[in-house]
Amino acid sequence: MNNTDFPSIAALAGGVGGAKLAHGLAQIVPPEKLTIIGNTGDDFEHLSLHISPDLDTVMYTLAGLANPRTGWGVRDESWHMMAALARYGGPTWFQLGDRDLATHLLRTQWLNEGYSLTWVTGELCRRLGVRCTLLPMSDDPVRTVVQTDEGSLAFQEYFVHRQWQPVVKRIDFVGAEEARPTRQVVAALRAADVIVFCPSNPLVSIDPILAVPSVRRIIAASRARKIAVSPIVGGQALKGPAAKLMAELGMEVSALGVARHLQDVLTDFVIDTVDAALEPDIAALGLQVRVTGTVMTSDEDRANLAREVLEVGG
Amino acid sequence: MNNTDFPSIAALAGGVGGAKLAHGLAQIVPPEKLTIIGNTGDDFEHLSLHISPDLDTVMYTLAGLANPRTGWGVRDESWHMMAALARYGGPTWFQLGDRDLATHLLRTQWLNEGYSLTWVTGELCRRLGVRCTLLPMSDDPVRTVVQTDEGSLAFQEYFVHRQWQPVVKRIDFVGAEEARPTRQVVAALRAADVIVFCPSNPLVSIDPILAVPSVRRIIAASRARKIAVSPIVGGQALKGPAAKLMAELGMEVSALGVARHLQDVLTDFVIDTVDAALEPDIAALGLQVRVTGTVMTSDEDRANLAREVLEVGG
Numbered sequence: 001m002n003n004t005d006f007p008s009i010a011a012l013a014g015g016v017g018g019a020k021l022a023h024g025l026a027q028i029v030p031p032e033k034l035t036i037i038g039n040t041g042d043d044f045e046h047l048s049l050h051i052s053p054d055l056d057t058v059m060y061t062l063a064g065l066a067n068p069r070t071g072w073g074v075r076d077e078s079w080h081m082m083a084a085l086a087r088y089g090g091p092t093w094f095q096l097g098d099r100d101l102a103t104h105l106l107r108t109q110w111l112n113e114g115y116s117l118t119w120v121t122g123e124l125c126r127r128l129g130v131r132c133t134l135l136p137m138s139d140d141p142v143r144t145v146v147q148t149d150e151g152s153l154a155f156q157e158y159f160v161h162r163q164w165q166p167v168v169k170r171i172d173f174v175g176a177e178e179a180r181p182t183r184q185v186v187a188a189l190r191a192a193d194v195i196v197f198c199p200s201n202p203l204v205s206i207d208p209i210l211a212v213p214s215v216r217r218i219i220a221a222s223r224a225r226k227i228a229v230s231p232i233v234g235g236q237a238l239k240g241p242a243a244k245l246m247a248e249l250g251m252e253v254s255a256l257g258v259a260r261h262l263q264d265v266l267t268d269f270v271i272d273t274v275d276a277a278l279e280p281d282i283a284a285l286g287l288q289v290r291v292t293g294t295v296m297t298s299d300e301d302r303a304n305l306a307r308e309v310l311e312v313g314g
Numbered sequence: 315m316n317n318t319d320f321p322s323i324a325a326l327a328g329g330v331g332g333a334k335l336a337h338g339l340a341q342i343v344p345p346e347k348l349t350i351i352g353n354t355g356d357d358f359e360h361l362s363l364h365i366s367p368d369l370d371t372v373m374y375t376l377a378g379l380a381n382p383r384t385g386w387g388v389r390d391e392s393w394h395m396m397a398a399l400a401r402y403g404g405p406t407w408f409q410l411g412d413r414d415l416a417t418h419l420l421r422t423q424w425l426n427e428g429y430s431l432t433w434v435t436g437e438l439c440r441r442l443g444v445r446c447t448l449l450p451m452s453d454d455p456v457r458t459v460v461q462t463d464e465g466s467l468a469f470q471e472y473f474v475h476r477q478w479q480p481v482v483k484r485i486d487f488v489g490a491e492e493a494r495p496t497r498q499v500v501a502a503l504r505a506a507d508v509i510v511f512c513p514s515n516p517l518v519s520i521d522p523i524l525a526v527p528s529v530r531r532i533i534a535a536s537r538a539r540k541i542a543v544s545p546i547v548g549g550q551a552l553k554g555p556a557a558k559l560m561a562e563l564g565m566e567v568s569a570l571g572v573a574r575h576l577q578d579v580l581t582d583f584v585i586d587t588v589d590a591a592l593e594p595d596i597a598a599l600g601l602q603v604r605v606t607g608t609v610m611t612s613d614e615d616r617a618n619l620a621r622e623v624l625e626v627g628g
Contacts (some may be wrong), residue, residue: 047419047420047422047423048362048363048419048422048423048426049362049419074398077394078392078394078412080391080392080394080411080412080413081395081412081413081415081416081419082416083413084388084412084413084414084415084416084417085416085419085420087416087441087442088416088417088420088438088441088442089441090416090419090420098392098394098395098398098412098415099394099395099397099398100398101395101398101412101415102395102396102398102399102401102402102404103398103402105361105362105363105395105399105404106361106399106402106404108361108362109361109362112362124402127401127402127403128401128402
């Protein structure tokens with residue numbers, strides 16, 4: 001099939017796991033047909049820098065620059081600024097690598113000059129050779145705030161500083177109600193033949209995107225195939241606090257729990273072969289189920305999973 | 315003499331040469347008796363960071379962290395952020411070392427939180443173990459702007475980006491007329507038994523400090539010994555554009571030219587032995603002249619010159 005015939009793909013992605021599938025899609029989808037919509041709920045200001053952790057993870061992964069060990073940050077990173085900051089007794093709980101700092105400095109400078117986060121993200125991607133489109137879900141600020149047994153915590157405070165140890169009672173997306181999706185996000189979702197929910201944390205990566213009312217409305221109304229890949233495999237999160245959060249919020253910690261959580265915006269659900277026994281229960285939610293290997297350890301795994309997902313999408 | 319008897323010293327310092335004598339003074343003056351007043355005319359905003367090049371040069375020198383090769387920046391510096399910035403096609407004309415960035419990030423963060431540059435400078439110094447007091451001349455913005463044959467240039471644009479090659483017609487200190495010295499600067503100058511003009515560029519390091527009207531007025535009225543060390547030795551600047559600037563502005567490029575320029579705020583002038591022949595002409599300006607070795611290549615040279623200067627001061 002030539003590029004004109006290739007379906008338009010919009011993919012929602014948060015952190016490391018989502019970025020891997022986004023990278024898989026980028027390997028097989030013509031760049032003009034692929035838009036990744038990233039989560040900005042974990043954006044924050046730190047040392048007067050505007051930091052967009054999820055957008056950066058996706059960008060670095062798409063650019064082939066991601067640190068393969070951590071999934072976040074850039075490969076071959078050095079930490080001399082952090083050492084100097086530590087000498088000053090400055091805040092060291094959020095790791096800022098020397099190379100990664102260039103991203104934050106340029107982003108902050110451009111935002112201060114009045115450019116939108118959408119423009120800034122596009123420009124950073126372009127300069128790193130990323131050919132598909134990466135969009136923040138909104139140019140308006142949305143901030144994930146976690147209500148815990150130790151009080152209200154800004155997301156990075158919870159996630160990085162406290163290493164997601166406090167027990168979570170509720171998750172808020174401050175600003176989401178008032179946030180507008182950008183015209184680029186609206187256009188990408190409206191044009192999409194397939195909307196992919198990458199295997200990102202449903203509660204703190206996908207939910208903040210869906211918390212922007214117009215985004216959820218457009219996706220819910222879309223006649224595209226809407227396909228999620230479960231980030232929970234064998235009852236565990238491959239990375240991060242998804243399983244712990246689901247348990248604390250009273251959800252079943254399984255692919256079925258994820259499917260239930262997202263069912264009203266989905267048509268299809270992809271689960272791992274280890275979870276094949278969940279197929280009937282997920283199908284009973286009215287979703288088409290695809291069972292396949294979903295764990296991505298190589299670039300080839302990423303492309304293979306992307307191919308499977310697009311096969312589901314027809 | 316014990317510390318109580320030690321004279322109070324205030325020293326005006328700009329870049330690398332001035333920082334060396336400030337360091338010499340810090341080796342022999344009890345810290346509570348020594349205040350360095352630094353130039354902020356070359357401060358600027360770059361990549362949304364507030365950068366204070368002269369204050370940093372003095373601070374790093376006092377902390378024993380200065381790069382011995384360049385005089386500015388910190389020793390054993392690395393440049394990974396700059397390499398990443400270059401990859402982005404970002405602005406690379408102003409070198410920001412990885413370790414140095416911690417200073418700019420903390421300063422910017424604290425200024426954005428509403429702390430004064432005076433407080434920020436004191437806090438950075440304290441955390442680096444600097445025991446004497448380093449003060450910006452003012453917390454109000456003063457910006458050195460150079461009028462050249464290629465138009466008006468912000469100081470760092472002229473000094474770093476254009477490598478001080480454009481021919482200078484006039485130097486302006488924008489904001490100086492309205493700038494107030496801080497109460498700390500006023501107190502240090504009023505308490506000073508000796509005011510030292512370190513061998514900094516008279517036109518772009520000392521003049522911006524004196525361009526703050528109250529500073530010049532207090533120094534002019536002070537009955538302290540007011541001792542300048544010539545930054546011009548044998549008709550040449552040891553570093554930087556002092557000689558070139560003096561020539562372009564029609565001044566005699568010699569220690570005598572410097573003495574003439576500063577004579578109304580001085581009582582004493584220290585020249586290098588190679589300039590001994592200028593002594594009568596400088597004395598004819600009404601200044602006491604001390605002839606000694608003024609070139610500082612080692613920490614010991616710095617302390618020795620500081621000792622000579624304080625001997626002049628009685």
